Amino acid sequence: MIPLSQPQCQSEKGQTETWQEQLAGAFRDVPALLAALDLDRAQAPYALEPQSPFPLRVPRAFVSLMQPGDWFDPLLLQVLPLARESDRAPGYSEDPLRERDTNPVPGLIHKYHGRVLLIASPACAVNCRYCFRRHFPYDENTPSQADWELALDYIRQRSDIQEVILSGGDPLALNDRRLDSLVRAINDIDHVATLRFHSRLPVVLPARISPPFMDTLQAIDKNLVFVIHSNHPAEIGNELKGALRQLRSAGVTLLNQTVLLKGVNDDAQTLESLSRRLFNAGVLPYYLHQLDRVAGASHFELGDDKARYLHRALLETLPGYLVPRLVREDPDIPYKAPLA
Numbered sequence: 001m002i003p004l005s006q007p008q009c010q011s012e013k014g015q016t017e018t019w020q021e022q023l024a025g026a027f028r029d030v031p032a033l034l035a036a037l038d039l040d041r042a043q044a045p046y047a048l049e050p051q052s053p054f055p056l057r058v059p060r061a062f063v064s065l066m067q068p069g070d071w072f073d074p075l076l077l078q079v080l081p082l083a084r085e086s087d088r089a090p091g092y093s094e095d096p097l098r099e100r101d102t103n104p105v106p107g108l109i110h111k112y113h114g115r116v117l118l119i120a121s122p123a124c125a126v127n128c129r130y131c132f133r134r135h136f137p138y139d140e141n142t143p144s145q146a147d148w149e150l151a152l153d154y155i156r157q158r159s160d161i162q163e164v165i166l167s168g169g170d171p172l173a174l175n176d177r178r179l180d181s182l183v184r185a186i187n188d189i190d191h192v193a194t195l196r197f198h199s200r201l202p203v204v205l206p207a208r209i210s211p212p213f214m215d216t217l218q219a220i221d222k223n224l225v226f227v228i229h230s231n232h233p234a235e236i237g238n239e240l241k242g243a244l245r246q247l248r249s250a251g252v253t254l255l256n257q258t259v260l261l262k263g264v265n266d267d268a269q270t271l272e273s274l275s276r277r278l279f280n281a282g283v284l285p286y287y288l289h290q291l292d293r294v295a296g297a298s299h300f301e302l303g304d305d306k307a308r309y310l311h312r313a314l315l316e317t318l319p320g321y322l323v324p325r326l327v328r329e330d331p332d333i334p335y336k337a338p339l340a
């Protein structure tokens with residue numbers, strides 16, 4: 001592991017790279033990633049799929065948190081394309097959430113009472129193998145300024161919308177200038193009380209919590225909520241903690257959501273340790289999600305009984321405020337359906 005006391009992402013000249021440079025320098029190639037982790041392809045204990053149509057993509061900052069030489073590293077397993085992704089499993093589809101049904105204007109999903117979800121950016125800095133967006137040609141469908149205007153008008157016309165959730169893909173995949181203009185436009189809508197971000201970028205590319213982004217947040221006079229997406233305690237390194245400290249000092253409420261993933265975080269100790277490390281970094285656990293049944297991800301699924309067992313184990317060991325709610329997203333239910 002790269003010592004955490006050193007800046008993790010440096011250019012050849014030893015200068016710390018900007019988040020944009022780090023994004024551009026992400027691994028996109030299986031052999032290069034394996035080489036960086038001292039893994040010999042010939043020794044792989046499972047079959048890889050280097051030609052996946054949903055290609056490998058992982059920033060170096062996230063790779064620096066992996067253990068070299070470990071084929072079963074829980075962070076590596078979240079990003080490495082495996083041959084098992086071609087398994088076909090009943091109940092798994094390319095659009096498991098059927099979000100098209102609750103999509104009144106492009107890029108906006110209004111399914112839950114009082115809050116709307118904006119697909120601020122369809123792009124992402126990482127390709128998680130279990131991602132529900134893996135079958136959408138999102139990168140070719142970046143919302144235009146005109147789409148945003150339609151979405152903003154929709155929100156302006158409905159005074160019962162109290163919360164706007166920026167999601168994606170990943171909203172922080174937007175550049176600072178576009179994100180700033182979107183956030184300020186939402187800030188100008190009086191009846192919106194809360195602006196929420198859902199993003200995994202602080203975890204996989206902590207440098208994304210950049211000075212211009214912090215300036216944007218300072219300009220907002222709504223409640224600010226930031227839900228990071230961390231699945232494993234090893235993801236919570238010093239760089240992420242520094243980014244979270246900045247968000248907290250700007251008055252942002254920090255929450256986390258986790259996806260239950262077989263082979264990654266399907267044991268009680270790992271989940272307990274995740275909750276404790278999150279809290280040490282100023283983050284409260286929010287949701288523990290059962291996997292969305294997206295084709296290609298069935299090998300990550302845990303049965304509901306196992307999920308409930310793990311949740312009960314957390315109730316037995318953690319204070320109530322560190323136990324995330326165990327839920328599943330159901331296309332027919334207008335809230336995250338509790339499983340426990």
Ligand SMILES: *Cc1c(COP(=O)(O)O)cnc(C)c1O
Nearest residue numbers: 109110111112115116117165336
């Ligand atoms: C998850 C989700 C929300 C937010 O739900 P909370 O329970 O408030 O976190 C809102 N809209 C959609 C479409 C969602 O999937």
Ligand code: SF4
Nearest residue numbers: 124127128131169200
């Ligand atoms: S960070 Fe979220 S949106 Fe991006 S690939 Fe992973 S699961 Fe999908």
